[in-house]
Amino acid sequence: MDPESRGGAGESRPRERADAARNRRAILDATAALLAEHGAGAVTMERVAAAAGVGKGTVFHRFGSRAGLLDEMISEMARTLRQAVTDGPPPLGPGAPPGDRLRAFLDAFAHMIADNVELVTAYRSMPPHPQRDEMHAFWGAHLTALLAEVRPDLDAEIVGSLLLAPLGGDLLPQMVRAGQRERLFAAYRQVVDSILPR
Amino acid sequence: MDPESRGGAGESRPRERADAARNRRAILDATAALLAEHGAGAVTMERVAAAAGVGKGTVFHRFGSRAGLLDEMISEMARTLRQAVTDGPPPLGPGAPPGDRLRAFLDAFAHMIADNVELVTAYRSMPPHPQRDEMHAFWGAHLTALLAEVRPDLDAEIVGSLLLAPLGGDLLPQMVRAGQRERLFAAYRQVVDSILPR
Structure with a gap:
């Protein structure tokens, strides 16, 4: 019997929650695998359900739609970095000098x-989402605060946006797909190092 | 009698060419005015024709489609800068030190x-065009050559792309529309100055 269809009484609740968490994880991991192996076109609710070993109804029940599923993937990705910034070890987390934190963050x-x-890439072609703005505001504030400490002579808010912008365009996906990931990271570090004093 | 409908004999040819050039200019200027005043949504072949004082058929005959018209607008814009770079006065044109040329170009x-x-913005939402790639290749090569002279320690090709990238995203249109044009230019100069030695 499907635990989700039971009445909510007594000891079944923790088991429901454990099943729900396991399903959620299986669905997100299956989505990640489909994306990595076959690209965004392969992410349909049907294929995700099949790859996660759950019913299609379960995927719809948890995420509402393909857009909802991708939203949750993006949120989880962003939450991981945000947590590392606010609570993780230095230099990404608190405690390191601002220049080091800035380099680590970028x-x-x-x-x-x-x-x-x-x-x-798939997410970018979707309609804007309030949660996205909130996340951008967090990155922007973090970057601005650190940059203002290290280079008080700059317009930290706008220079911060200019520094993040190249990571949001077509260049990064193009270079990653062309196997030039490390070259991109190295060149980006050269730009960042030019702006931050050693 | 419409000069374009005449047979091609004798002295009518220069007049045809003059009329054609005048129509072309009127259509492009009308498109620019519609874009500036009402945004891309206002650019329809009908409105362009009306604003230019020509028949709708003339606009279709010369540019094929709205996309063709916008293509020609972009080409003209890019040709103007390209000409200033290859044949104009320094520091944008030849003759100035590479760092000055680079600053002037960006x-x-x-x-x-x-x-x-x-x-x-309107052009970006259109399907890719071979001419666009050719133009990008020209900007890229110019930037790479200058950057390689001024900062031979950098990966000039990729750092050049990273420098152009912020001008291609949403930030610039957002700031221009918010009346923050000059602030954007100033912050962009701060980034460029950080990369180029004085």
């Missing part, structure tokens, strides 16, 4: 996008 | 996009 951001190129 | 490029925000 490097981690570039890697996050490169590791999720198919997801990010 | 500044001119940022101004070109900012002055044509509606056109560029």
Whole structure:
């Protein structure tokens, strides 16, 4: 009997929650695998369900739609970096000098996008989402605060946006797909190093 | 009698060419005015024809489609900068030190996009065009050559692309529309100055 269809009484609840969490994880992992292996075109609710070993209804029940599923993938990706920034070990997390934190953040951001190129590309073609704005505001504030400490002579807010912008365009996906990931990271570091004093 | 409908004999030819050139100019100028005043949504073949004082058939005959018209607008915009780079006075044209040429080029490029925000935004949502690739290749080669002279320690090709990238995203149109044009130019100059030695 499907635990999700049971009444909510007594000891079945923890089991429901454990099943739900397991399903959620299986669906997100299956989506990630489909994206990595076959690109965004392969991500349909049917294929995700089949790859996760759950019913299609379960995927719809949890995520509402393909857009909802991709939203959750992006959120999880962004939450991981955000947590590392607010609570993780230095230099990404608190405790390191601002220049080191800034380098670590931009490097981690570039890697996050490169590791999720198919997801990010698919997500970009979707309609805007309030949660996306909130996330951008967080990255922007973090970058601005650090940059203002290290280079008080600059317009930290706009220079911060200019530094993030190249990671949001077509260049990064193109280079990652062409196997030039490391070359991109190295060139990006050269730009960042030019702006931050050693 | 419409000069375009005459047979091609004798002295009518220069007049045909003059009429054609005048119509072409009137159509392109009308398109620019519609874009600036009402945005890309206002650019329909009907409205362009009306604003240029020509028949709708003339606009179709010369440009084929709305996409063809916007293509020609972009080409003309890009040709102007390209000509200034190859044949114009220094520092944009030949003769100035490479660092000065680079600064002048990036500044001119940022101004070109900012002055044509509606056109560029409309153009970006159109399908790719071979001519666009050729133009990008020219900007890229110019930038790479100058950067390699001024900062031989950098990966000039990719750093050049990273420098142009922020001018291709949403940031510039957003700031121009929000009346923050000059602030954007100033911050962009701060980034460029950080990369180029004084």
